[in-house]
Amino acid sequence: MKIAVCVKQVPDTWAEKTLQASDSTLDRDAADGVMNELDEYAVEEALQLAEAQGGEVTVVTMGPERAAETVRKALSMGADNGIHLVDASLHGSDALATSYALAETLKGRGFDLVIFGSESTDARMSVVPAMVAERLGLPQLTFAQKVEVVGDRVTIQRVSEAGYDTVEASLPALVSVVEKVNEPRYPSFKGIMAAKKKPVETLSIADAGLDAAKLGLSAAWSSVEDFAARPPKAAGTVVTDAGDGGAKIADYLSEHKFI
Amino acid sequence: MGEVLVLVEQSDGGVKKVTTELLTLARSLGEASAVWVGPGYSDAAAATLAEFGAGTVYVAGDAAYADHPVAPKAEVLAQLVAEKAPIAVLVASTADGKESAGRLAVKTNSGVITDAVAVSPDLIATQSVFGGSTVVHSKVTAGTPIISVRPNSIAPVAAPGAAARVDVAVDLSDAAKKATVTGRTVAAKGGRPDLAEASIVVSGGRGVGGPEGFGVIEALADSLKAAVGASRAATDAGWYPHQFQVGQTGKTVSPQLYIANGISGAIQHRAGMQTSKTIIVVNKDPEAPIFELADFGVVGDLFTVVFQLTEEIGKRAH
Numbered sequence: 001m002k003i004a005v006c007v008k009q010v011p012d013t014w015a016e017k018t019l020q021a022s023d024s025t026l027d028r029d030a031a032d033g034v035m036n037e038l039d040e041y042a043v044e045e046a047l048q049l050a051e052a053q054g055g056e057v058t059v060v061t062m063g064p065e066r067a068a069e070t071v072r073k074a075l076s077m078g079a080d081n082g083i084h085l086v087d088a089s090l091h092g093s094d095a096l097a098t099s100y101a102l103a104e105t106l107k108g109r110g111f112d113l114v115i116f117g118s119e120s121t122d123a124r125m126s127v128v129p130a131m132v133a134e135r136l137g138l139p140q141l142t143f144a145q146k147v148e149v150v151g152d153r154v155t156i157q158r159v160s161e162a163g164y165d166t167v168e169a170s171l172p173a174l175v176s177v178v179e180k181v182n183e184p185r186y187p188s189f190k191g192i193m194a195a196k197k198k199p200v201e202t203l204s205i206a207d208a209g210l211d212a213a214k215l216g217l218s219a220a221w222s223s224v225e226d227f228a229a230r231p232p233k234a235a236g237t238v239v240t241d242a243g244d245g246g247a248k249i250a251d252y253l254s255e256h257k258f259i
Numbered sequence: 260m261g262e263v264l265v266l267v268e269q270s271d272g273g274v275k276k277v278t279t280e281l282l283t284l285a286r287s288l289g290e291a292s293a294v295w296v297g298p299g300y301s302d303a304a305a306a307t308l309a310e311f312g313a314g315t316v317y318v319a320g321d322a323a324y325a326d327h328p329v330a331p332k333a334e335v336l337a338q339l340v341a342e343k344a345p346i347a348v349l350v351a352s353t354a355d356g357k358e359s360a361g362r363l364a365v366k367t368n369s370g371v372i373t374d375a376v377a378v379s380p381d382l383i384a385t386q387s388v389f390g391g392s393t394v395v396h397s398k399v400t401a402g403t404p405i406i407s408v409r410p411n412s413i414a415p416v417a418a419p420g421a422a423a424r425v426d427v428a429v430d431l432s433d434a435a436k437k438a439t440v441t442g443r444t445v446a447a448k449g450g451r452p453d454l455a456e457a458s459i460v461v462s463g464g465r466g467v468g469g470p471e472g473f474g475v476i477e478a479l480a481d482s483l484k485a486a487v488g489a490s491r492a493a494t495d496a497g498w499y500p501h502q503f504q505v506g507q508t509g510k511t512v513s514p515q516l517y518i519a520n521g522i523s524g525a526i527q528h529r530a531g532m533q534t535s536k537t538i539i540v541v542n543k544d545p546e547a548p549i550f551e552l553a554d555f556g557v558v559g560d561l562f563t564v565v566f567q568l569t570e571e572i573g574k575r576a577h
């Protein structure tokens with residue numbers, strides 16, 4: 001089975017995130033880059049499926065030079081090879097442009113399964129996987145808390161408002177996972193050493209056959225008009241319970257008409 | 260005035276509260292039309308849509324639409340966008356809503372904005388990003404603006420509409436039929452309001468100590484007619500079902516009132532509740548980061564504090 005797993009480098013979750021005044025894009029240099037947490041689960045799922053069924057795992061990312069670190073991390077977890085789409089004209093790409101670039105890069109490479117995280121911690125849109133499915137005409141099996149491949153059928157449990165839905169399709173298919181799906185491994189020392197020798201294809205947009213007019217900030221289908229830091233919330237009142245803590249909350253609730 | 264399409268969120272043949280919020284918003288932008296996709300359109304649904312001002316209800320009622328996730332909704336919407344040329348399409352910021360919006364954007368070559376908390380009459384959307392630390396105004400610059408709106412962002416206001424039913428039939432593409440829903444598993448939800456939509460949420464975390472501890476959280480929730488939420492520590496430990504997890508990888512909630520009990524306030528938890536209007540915290544550790552968000556907080560043992568609070572609410576209700 002040939003599996004692709006799409007990972008994104010994002011600013012460290014704990015880092016303060018800011019938009020740049022110059023072009024209203026995320027200031028990615030201000031913080032350490034890490035693999036989007038949910039994408040670690042996507043990598044793990046790909047590795048487990050490949051280990052169980054035999055297969056090859058290709059990690060795919062679109063991002064600046066330093067996103068190569070994130071490809072390396074996936075390789076050190078055990079992925080076999082990588083594709084890194086990097087080009088100055090990709091800067092500022094929105095979800096539509098990202099999904100276009102990823103779809104074109106994935107196309108025609110014979111992947112049986114493409115696995116995504118269900119959300120990136122910086123964009124938090126949760127739309128890229130659905131958009132890629134739409135563009136490639138692949139069955140969309142997203143928000144999976146469980147993934148099973150038997151023969152050429154893939155079955156997932158899609159997390160729903162009420163519980164979960166069982167969704168099935170034939171391969172090739174596209175899956176996105178939530179964090180309940182598995183427990184990602186840490187790269188071992190051996191894995192880290194092995195990763196240095198694994199092949200990574202670095203593609204410019206020309207290499208990938210992409211149309212520059214559909215990419216980057218200038219092509220964005222939406223634009224930021226303005227942004228501002230929300231004034232910090234006024235510090236609330238914190239009291240230490242002296243046997244009347246519950247009653248004090250009740251007072252607060254009646255003052256504010258909740259009861 | 261142009262038409263604004265609102266994709267209806269349904270539950271058990273009825274219309275969810277978030278749809279009444281979206282219709283209220285749609286009326287401030289143009290003529291509100293509702294779009295119902297799937298079988299089971301009922302008189303009750305029609306009545307709610309009429310009450311909140313839907314002039315037209317497009318009903319794509321073929322049972323087949325419910326057999327495949329997301330794609331049919333995008334295809335129905337795409338056909339309506341082509342035929343009616345609406346000025347905007349509004350969906351709820353749920354997994355299905357956002358994914359339908361994403362696919363619709365690709366199909367119609369339109370821009371999409373997710374997680375708006377307000378939209379002005381000139382279609383500028385307000386988003387609250389980075390866990391609420393930054394407010395962004397943005398605008399779709401190509402195609403038909405497609406905007407997903409967070410539940411609980413707009414107060415629903417009734418205003419009668421005709422809710423005239425127009426049946427639509429869309430032939431699903433082969434691609435849309437490739438993924439099939441073969442089962443639905445509904446976890447018991449009891450009589451409590453839906454977590455994503457509730458105006459009050461009472462949550463418990465690791466501090467609750469075990470599954471029995473959630474009895475205390477549920478009792479408080481019931482005294483306030485609230486929904487129950489949980490941190491990942493609590494759902495991972497199996498103390499409370501996963502679908503009640505609040506946070507980055509659980510539900511995003513934005514209620515009028517959020518009461519966090521025995522939750523430390525990890526960034527992934529905050530991501531799902533930080534935009535709550537009023538936040539109350541009970542935690543025995545005065546250093547817990549969740550206190551930074553508190554409008555009112557009590558440093559103390561949740562078992563005594565929450566118990567007393569529930570009792571007080573009971574007394575004062577009479």
Ligand SMILES: Cc1cc2nc3c(=O)[nH]c(=O)nc-3n(C[C@H](O)[C@H](O)[C@H](O)COP(=O)(O)OP(=O)(O)OC[C@H]3O[C@@H](n4cnc5c(N)ncnc54)[C@H](O)[C@@H]3O)c2cc1C
Pocket residue numbers: 037038179463464465466467489490491492493504505506507508509510520521522523524525526527528531541542543544547559560561562
């Ligand atoms: C990819 C990823 C996604 C994640 N997604 C989510 C998510 O969606 N939602 C989420 O919640 N977390 C999520 N997390 C986990 C998150 O990082 C935290 O581990 C989790 O939120 C901690 O839960 P907690 O606050 O209940 O537990 P702890 O951090 O252990 O906090 C427990 C708190 O309870 C207090 N306490 C203990 N006993 C009592 C008592 N008797 N009375 C009062 N207070 C008491 C303690 O002082 C402490 O502050 C995610 C993590 C990752 C890596």
Ligand SMILES: Nc1ncnc2c1ncn2[C@@H]1O[C@H](COP(=O)(O)O)[C@@H](O)[C@H]1O
Pocket residue numbers: 006007008009036038039042060061062063095098102115116117118119120121123124125126127128129
């Ligand atoms: N630049 C990117 N490169 C590779 N994968 C990406 C990129 N952006 C998003 N993704 C994938 O899409 C998922 C959802 O992202 P989003 O829609 O931005 O929340 C992520 O978890 C990744 O798997």
